[in-house]
Amino acid sequence: MSGAEKVHVLPRAADLGLIGCHVCRLVCRQPPEDADDMACPRCGSALHRRKPATYTRTWALLLAAFMMYLPANFLPIMRTASLNDVDDNTILSGVKELWINGSADLAIIVFVASIMVPMLKFLVLVTLLISSHMRTDWAQPQRARLYRLVEFIGYWSMLDVFVVALLSALVRFNVLSRVEPLPGVIFFGLTVVLTMLASMSFDPRLIWDSRDSDD
């Protein structure tokens, strides 16, 4: 088996009987068996070898996020009303409007932040969950890099939410011109929060727990 050659040259915490605190990163000696509720001597947080219930939590949060993501994209997020015109904007129509009005660069930024990033997060986290569950050593460095990418860009999706909040507070010229938030923006905000929670509850250490490193 080719996996036999990929021996971990570097020791992992479990091999040395060590455990790292997930909160303050203190290196502790691994508690004796069945002592799973040991607390970190420095910060008092519970010590875990892996984040607790990582698969269940991540899947559940991801599913909830996806259920919010659909209305977030199909429902309008903002209503612009002027004297003789009422217009409901979805995320996509907002991007189109920026594009038409000659701000192609911002249109691309908003498109990436609001539409591409959440989709990327779903795809990446599902891939990570399934591949880690299979305990494969396939593309480990790449998967680790994808996880970091998702962690790093995730919160930028809040962009559109802040745009709607600012425009609603600014455009208040009574009957002449008004902007109001619509329910889509709430679903969108919840999508962002839930995907952030999902990626936080996924434990990237699982990527490296392939079968041959354990045996």
Next chain:
Amino acid sequence: MSTTSLEALQICEECDTVHRRRAMTRGEVGKCACCGATLEHFHSLNPNTMLALVFTAFIVFVQANLWPIVTLGLNGRHSSTTLWGAIITMWQSSAQVIAVLAAATLFFFPLVKMLSIGWLLWFARQRRCAPGFVPIMVTLHYIGPWTMSEVFVLGALVAIVKAKVYFDVVADPGIYAYAVLTVLITIFARVDMRELWDMRMKDSA
């Protein structure tokens, strides 16, 4: 292994590989040899400089929140808003979820972050361990990913561009204060929290 050797070790947060800690030179970033995650970067934590930085950030933060961000003009009428103006509008337009999210990620969490780091550094400067050190450090760990000032600055830019099509738009001092704040926050976000933890270990020893 003896007890002392534990302090010379560090465990990668992303793949659980054990590394030996070593002295870092200026500008150096330690990467995990297994997964490539950042293990630690060089940071000469000079409490005095950091404290001055946190204090500056706090003043800029107050101004960013008091000053209007953008002003719109339409047929001689004007309308401007601050961050709290936007939060209150969202609350009143039955988007309370968004109001709470914005208040937390743009106001309360950044504020808590600045005040706590300032508090810890104030005592670190006197080589003392701040009262409430452990709960404060744990809180900082959890609110870390939930501050979004930089996203808000970009959001204001997008809002300005969108509004420009229909209104006269003037960017107000608040948005510049926010931009400066973002830079300051990025600088002290680089404070290695572990360095603060280690400082405490030395004190109690």
